[in-house]
Amino acid sequence: MIPTEKAPAVFGRARDLVGPAMRTAVGRLSAEMRPVAEYHFGWTDADGRPVGGNGGKGVRPALAILSAEAVGADAVIGVPGGVAVELVHNFSLIHDDVIDGDAERRHRPTVWARYGIGQAVIVGDALLALAQQILLDPARVLELDRVAECDAARRAASRIADSTASMIAGQALDMAFETLPTVDVAGCLAMEGGKTGALLGCAAAIGAELAGAPAEVVASLDRFGFELGLAFQAADDLLGIWGDPARTGKPAWSDLRSHKKTLPVAAALATGGADAAELAELLAVPCLSDGQVARAAELVEQAGGREISTAEARRRLDAALAALDSPHLAAGPRAELTEVARFVIEREF
Amino acid sequence: MIPTEKAPAVFGRARDLVGPAMRTAVGRLSAEMRPVAEYHFGWTDADGRPVGGNGGKGVRPALAILSAEAVGADAVIGVPGGVAVELVHNFSLIHDDVIDGDAERRHRPTVWARYGIGQAVIVGDALLALAQQILLDPARVLELDRVAECDAARRAASRIADSTASMIAGQALDMAFETLPTVDVAGCLAMEGGKTGALLGCAAAIGAELAGAPAEVVASLDRFGFELGLAFQAADDLLGIWGDPARTGKPAWSDLRSHKKTLPVAAALATGGADAAELAELLAVPCLSDGQVARAAELVEQAGGREISTAEARRRLDAALAALDSPHLAAGPRAELTEVARFVIEREF
Numbered sequence: 001m002i003p004t005e006k007a008p009a010v011f012g013r014a015r016d017l018v019g020p021a022m023r024t025a026v027g028r029l030s031a032e033m034r035p036v037a038e039y040h041f042g043w044t045d046a047d048g049r050p051v052g053g054n055g056g057k058g059v060r061p062a063l064a065i066l067s068a069e070a071v072g073a074d075a076v077i078g079v080p081g082g083v084a085v086e087l088v089h090n091f092s093l094i095h096d097d098v099i100d101g102d103a104e105r106r107h108r109p110t111v112w113a114r115y116g117i118g119q120a121v122i123v124g125d126a127l128l129a130l131a132q133q134i135l136l137d138p139a140r141v142l143e144l145d146r147v148a149e150c151d152a153a154r155r156a157a158s159r160i161a162d163s164t165a166s167m168i169a170g171q172a173l174d175m176a177f178e179t180l181p182t183v184d185v186a187g188c189l190a191m192e193g194g195k196t197g198a199l200l201g202c203a204a205a206i207g208a209e210l211a212g213a214p215a216e217v218v219a220s221l222d223r224f225g226f227e228l229g230l231a232f233q234a235a236d237d238l239l240g241i242w243g244d245p246a247r248t249g250k251p252a253w254s255d256l257r258s259h260k261k262t263l264p265v266a267a268a269l270a271t272g273g274a275d276a277a278e279l280a281e282l283l284a285v286p287c288l289s290d291g292q293v294a295r296a297a298e299l300v301e302q303a304g305g306r307e308i309s310t311a312e313a314r315r316r317l318d319a320a321l322a323a324l325d326s327p328h329l330a331a332g333p334r335a336e337l338t339e340v341a342r343f344v345i346e347r348e349f
Numbered sequence: 350m351i352p353t354e355k356a357p358a359v360f361g362r363a364r365d366l367v368g369p370a371m372r373t374a375v376g377r378l379s380a381e382m383r384p385v386a387e388y389h390f391g392w393t394d395a396d397g398r399p400v401g402g403n404g405g406k407g408v409r410p411a412l413a414i415l416s417a418e419a420v421g422a423d424a425v426i427g428v429p430g431g432v433a434v435e436l437v438h439n440f441s442l443i444h445d446d447v448i449d450g451d452a453e454r455r456h457r458p459t460v461w462a463r464y465g466i467g468q469a470v471i472v473g474d475a476l477l478a479l480a481q482q483i484l485l486d487p488a489r490v491l492e493l494d495r496v497a498e499c500d501a502a503r504r505a506a507s508r509i510a511d512s513t514a515s516m517i518a519g520q521a522l523d524m525a526f527e528t529l530p531t532v533d534v535a536g537c538l539a540m541e542g543g544k545t546g547a548l549l550g551c552a553a554a555i556g557a558e559l560a561g562a563p564a565e566v567v568a569s570l571d572r573f574g575f576e577l578g579l580a581f582q583a584a585d586d587l588l589g590i591w592g593d594p595a596r597t598g599k600p601a602w603s604d605l606r607s608h609k610k611t612l613p614v615a616a617a618l619a620t621g622g623a624d625a626a627e628l629a630e631l632l633a634v635p636c637l638s639d640g641q642v643a644r645a646a647e648l649v650e651q652a653g654g655r656e657i658s659t660a661e662a663r664r665r666l667d668a669a670l671a672a673l674d675s676p677h678l679a680a681g682p683r684a685e686l687t688e689v690a691r692f693v694i695e696r697e698f
Contacts, residue, residue: 098466
């Protein structure tokens with residue numbers, strides 16, 4: 001959770017604009033599914049009682065709002081985009097928890113752990129369908145009176161369908177990696193680009209798309225979000241191994257314990273030296289002792305996996321910021337996009 | 350499977366037009382998911398070897414094609430609609446099998462039974478996203494050169510998102526019914542309208558929508574498909590109890606064994622007499638003996654559940670055919686829609 005006093009101002013603005021629309025959207029779900037969704041979003045506890053949680057960081061809604069503002073449109077034009085992207089993101093969280101068998105998220109039981117696999121499947125499906133309804137008919141679904149021009153809405157819906165498809169393909173690749181002994185760096189980046197980059201790219205572009213901005217401007221904003229996603233993922237992969245357990249809420253070297261083939265590991269294995277060979281041998285052991293996990297972390301670092309991933313995170317952040325270097329973007333929102341990007345990445349280090 | 354020599358000619362025409370487009374669409378899935386989808390569609394066996402299966406009856410693609418032709422458009426305009434509806438239908442089959450724990454479909458292991466729950470979840474998701482991509486950008490995804498005008502494509506995508514949302518809500522209602530002691534007839538029809546009616550309505554309307562037909566013409570075609578769906582479901586519910594095991598491939602009184610609260614049962618329970626009371630008592634028994642199941646079937650019939658459901662099926666079929674009574678529909682395709690409706694329902698009796 002972001003400590004609000006340090007977060008860029010746009011997070012609060014996005015919460016004020018997109019938050020109520022999210023409630024309206026989720027209110028469209030049938031009586032059977034609504035309580036499950038409200039629990040997932042952290043709006044209620046497991047007994048259905050309202051709680052203060054706001055369900056996640058709100059990076060995607062903030063990007064969607066800035067995306068509209070960056071091309072000179074009113075923030076409200078980006079609202080259906082912010083809601084739709086947030087719904088798709090949460091559809092993927094609910095389904096991924098089923099797929100990965102993860103029983104906890106944000107220190108609470110995941111949807112499948114609390115309500116069963118069937119509920120997690122159907123409520124995830126419902127969020128995905130709802131996201132499309134919102135982009136294709138925002139006036140009816142969100143009761144908004146200021147919405148995008150028709151063809152812009154179609155292009156926005158098409159963009160979110162494409163990024164959803166990429167995200168799903170990334171998750172399928174991640175699942176396939178589990179049974180492979182090694183994964184190369186290119187494969188790892190393709191997976192992370194799909195899983196994280198595609199939807200962040202969509203979030204950063206969808207407000208501009210809804211505002212009817214020219215294709216090349218929308219494309220630069222998408223590039224910004226995509227590169228930011230890869231920067232975030234590289235930083236997150238570093239945290240997954242060397243993150244402070246007190247901050248991450250996970251045991252030290254967590255990703256190595258669960259044999260995740262993240263970027264630092266892929267990069268270390270790709271060096272092909274003695275360290276890589278010893279690391280590969282260790283990773284073939286089904287259940288690692290604390291000593292073995294510590295040794296694996298040491299080997300990833302010695303082989304250069306930590307350094308390569310750190311460099312990758314910085315390079316991707318630079319690429320994201322470079323994508324904003326366009327005369328077609330308004331200076332204020334552009335500065336705020338930069339601020340969001342630095343904030344998202346820096347809190348990872 | 351429909352014995353092809355008896356099927357209306359439009360099934361063959363739809364197979365020729367929509368079949369190749371389905372292969373193109375599924376070919377867009379990533380290498381990890383494609384084999385799973387091809388297995389589900391019956392194009393390959395569990396080892397990935399091509400087999401002759403054509404994966405289902407093709408009612409929905411046939412309706413989509415006729416829907417375009419009924420408003421005077423070329424059948425090819427309906428193709429993206431036929432593909433999208435068929436993809437959404439199959440997304441729901443794959444996920445419903447996970448939710449219901451059904452290990453067999455069309456005499457083969459279901460996707461989750463063959464590939465695991467995670468694969469069933471992700472491949473179902475991928476089919477849903479693909480359906481939207483196809484409607485929103487058919488030229489790119491299906492490589493078609495004759496596609497609907499832009500706003501018609503948006504309305505078609507909106508229509509399929511709405512019917513998908515209704516279908517999901519119907520499935521959620523069905524899941525909720527499992528833990529209820531009784532279900533009333535209105536609840537049962539609401540559930541079946543969502544689960545079966547909504548997407549058949551969409552199939553029957555989407556070709557006309559893509560062809561840019563006036564809203565009231567599209568609405569009548571949707572009504573036709575929706576009522577046909579309810580007629581089909583009532584007939585299917587009768588088969589689920591009194592169907593010939595040799596034809597249905599399921600044991601006698603199958604739905605009563607699994608305590609399904611289908612229309613004949615809901616109608617029988619609603620009569621409130623002595624038969625209904627004895628039936629309710631029997632249905633509260635967790636595991637019924639053969640004798641008890643036979644008695645339950647007898648009670649449903651005595652209380653009038655069989656007669657009510659038969660009348661419902663006929664009334665819904667009449668309502669479907671009445672919806673076609675419009676001067677805006679071309680005579681030939683209208684006759685073929687009638688033929689498809691009678692064929693779909695009559696093979697159920």
